[in-house]
Amino acid sequence: MSADDFKRAAAAAAAQLVExxxxxxxxxxxxxxxxxxxxxxxxxxxxxxxxxxxxEDTAKRAALAGIELVEPDEATIIDLAVDGADEVDGRKQLxxxxxxxxxREKIIANAARRFVVIADASKKVAELGAFPLPVEIDRFxxxxxxxxxxxxxxxxxxxxxxxxLRASTVGPAFISDGGNFILDCRLKRLPDAPAVDRALKAIPxxxxxxxxxxxxxxxxxxxxAGVERIG
Numbered sequence: 023m024s025a026d027d028f029k030r031a032a033a034a035a036a037a038q039l040v041e042x043x044x045x046x047x048x049x050x051x052x053x054x055x056x057x058x059x060x061x062x063x064x065x066x067x068x069x070x071x072x073x074x075x076x077x078e079d080t081a082k083r084a085a086l087a088g089i090e091l092v093e094p095d096e097a098t099i100i101d102l103a104v105d106g107a108d109e110v111d112g113r114k115q116l117x118x119x120x121x122x123x124x125x126r127e128k129i130i131a132n133a134a135r136r137f138v139v140i141a142d143a144s145k146k147v148a149e150l151g152a153f154p155l156p157v158e159i160d161r162f163x164x165x166x167x168x169x170x171x172x173x174x175x176x177x178x179x180x181x182x183x184x185x186x187l188r189a190s191t192v193g194p195a196f197i198s199d200g201g202n203f204i205l206d207c208r209l210k211r212l213p214d215a216p217a218v219d220r221a222l223k224a225i226p227x228x229x230x231x232x233x234x235x236x237x238x239x240x241x242x243x244x245x246x247a248g249v250e251r252i253g
Contacts (some may be wrong), residue, residue: 166227183208218231
């Protein structure tokens, strides 16, 4: 089986958690796309659910699959959010944001009654950090924010931190659905991910980080050994 097959297997396990009349949070990325596809099959067979997408791409995929989309208000209850991850450790700490939707993904994950993460087993690591940490920043005077991020990381012991503005194939820099820039911070290892998250979010200009700490209720991983559940 290929990595894509394992992603679909993880998505299929999460799809079993969906019940009629749920409001779902739909993640962004290749693994979440499998979940949307499988959910669409159930919707066409008569299942009713409504969904809140975490990106414009996800909204398009869900609409094509026949899933009803809703714009949440203060009274909206999201029963279950399902999303992928770029890295996950044994404590269900995540790095997300490789696709650039980290802010909207975190808003929905935080609001959901239950947040389930799906991934192929290669995303499981002993310690976060090999995947570059995405940090979403405001575009105003962004150079000052980049400098502050770099200085904060150095103060935390990341003397060789490589902080780069994410490039775009259609312009000078990638712009998120929220209209922000994204920094990719190559740190190699994160022995204390919560400390990094706190330090970066204390910087004016930093909108959000790709560290998802204490949000995942269940992680579903699929690989050659089968499907593993953490939590």
